[in-house]
Amino acid sequence: MNIQRNEWLISRRHALRGIGSILALPLLDCMRPARVAAASTAHLPPTRTLVTFTGMGFHSNHWWAKGEGSGMELGPCLKPLESWKERMVFLRGLWHEQANNGVIHCMQTGNMLSGAAMAKNEVHTGVSFDQVMARQIGDRTRVPSLVLGTEDAVPGLQDGHPLLYGSHISWSSPVSPTWTETRPALAFDQLFRTERGRDDRRVVDAVLDDAKALRRKLGSADRQRFEEYLGSVNEIEGRIKRAGKERQPGEWKPTLSTPDRPRPADGIPADLPEYWKLMNDVLLLAFRTDSTRIATMKYCNDASNIVYSHLGIRDHHHYLAHAQPESLITLNQFFTSQLAYLCQRMNEIKEGDSTLLDNTAIMHCSSMLHGNHDSKQLPVLLLGGAGGNLRGGRVLDYLDKPNRRMCSLFLRLMDWGGLRLDSFNDSTERLPGLV
Known part of the structure; x- marks a missing residue:
């Protein structure tokens, strides 16, 4: 047919x-x-799991961190996170082997949270780890997982490969991406x-x-x-x-227990910073009311052509990722400022003797290091306390290590979120050095 x-x-x-x-x-x-036993910790605040994503990496010369603790130095792309560097772990050298076997962009993103192989002439990859968690422990909340985005999916093909891969990081089945809600009011509903x-x-x-x-x-x-x-x-x-x-x-x-703000207006705000802030606020409400404990936020697609004119930028994102002008740093800082906002708001929300930030594991990632399509090492940040399991202010380099699989990190994130598995796709061991 x-x-x-x-x-x-x-x-x-x-x-x-x-x-x-x-x-x-x-x-x-x-x-x-396999669930982690929850009965003995039912009186404690739960650990939330949040994945945030931006496409096409960062400026090749300005995505770096060195040192530790209060003396940690951050590259220009990370400057918005200066106040949160002691709550941050900068990871270098992690990769998905299967993301290096196909066409650039779409075949580098579709397995971002699964590490699974991707079919080239039809849509078929793996279930993402957030949806594995949602399926096995998502019944602890009203909503098993929240999947949000600020750019709609792009249909069509790239050299015969489905562009759908580049528009979704969360997958409910090998052939079905999880619906990504991009409208604040519908996310609220x-x-x-x-x-x-x-x-x-x-x-x-x-x-x-x-x-x-x-x-x-x-x-x-x-x-x-x-x-x-x-x-x-x-x-x-x-x-x-x-x-x-x-x-x-x-x-x-x-x-x-109930939202402390009104339902957002229908549609998508014309002002892009306000739109992103509104989506972040809905996400925060979801965690604060314990409506869900598992969420993803895709701020933009891979190969995105959005023009961020509010930053004074005239060229679209895809062009900037390749050309790497100084304006790409400005755009990258806009991306990391979203993380800074989430950290600030989470840190203001008290949960007994701790805060929402203490009780959240945030992973920010992209499908390539920078615009030359290098996915042999991925840009990854961890933020928050992960329920007392994560110590910030560190740089961890896995580039020359035998275990540098992203799926090893996912096993650790699932542990912290309350689900312990023996293996996940291409990994049977946890990423060392985090605990």
């Missing part, structure tokens, strides 16, 4: 309908042209619109009934994808049930 010639057996518009609402189907072929649970439950029930009839019409390949889609519907059903779940006596309670 050729999607470009519109030889569709079932329209892409076909959807499961229930009580006047629609849940769109995934793209099917026929449409184409995802967290706090629980009063609609009864109607939502009726919709889900109707969708599942309708699905039984459609399943019988699908071939084996489509049936597999369809089952993955139904898994997401079942996840919605579970979220509805968790919305009414009450905390047990003696269990830790967040300092904020």
Whole structure:
């Protein structure tokens, strides 16, 4: 079947309908042209896991750190984090071997949080570690994970390879990226619109009934994808049930139970800094109210063509990454200033004798070191206290070490977040030196 010639057996518009609402189907072929024990620590604030991402790396001459503690020196790209360097670990030399086996950009990003191999002529990679956590321990909160972004996905192909890889870092299945919410109001609704649970439950029930009839019409390949889609519907059903779940006596309670700010206006703010701040604030609300403990924030796609005119920059991001003018430093500082804002706000939020920053593990990453597509060593920062597990003010170099896999870092992050696994994709051991 050729999607470009519109030889569709079932329209892409076909959807499961229930009580006047629609849940769109995934793209099917026929449409184409281990938990860590928590009982003993239930009274303590939980450790949150946050991944932030910006595409195309940083200025090659100005992304560096050296020294330790209060004497730590930061390169110009990191200057917005000067006040937080003692809460930061600068990691050098980590990589994904599978990200060096394909076309640049899209094939360097699709496995950012999984390390899995990526198919070249179809969408197929691995489940990202945030979604492994969401699947296994996400039932501790109303929302298993929050996946946010500030740039929509880009469709199409790059030299025959799916551009979808470059637009998503979070993957719920090998063929399905996790929906990335880019609208502040809808992200807010995802967290706090629980009063609609009864109607939502009726919709889900109707969708599942309708699905039984459609399943019988699908071939084996489509049936597999369809089952993955139904898994997401079942996840919605579970979220509805968790919305009414009450905390047990003696269990830790967040300092904020309901949002302390109004729902954002519909749409996307025209002012880009205000837009990014609003998305950051929704993320902070999610953690502060314990609506979720697992989140990703993709500030821009790989190969992004956004023009950051508010910084006085006239060229788009992709051009800057290649040409590396001084204005790229300004843009990189805008990126790291988002981390500084998150650290500042988290540090202001008290949780007993600690703060939200103490109880969060933040990983910032990009899919290449700088604009020449070097993914043999990735730029990675860790921030926060990870529940007392992470000591900042350090530079750790893994470039010549036998274990420099990003997946080894993911195993450690999952440990801190409450999930202990024996292995994850290409790694069977934790990244040394962090604890």
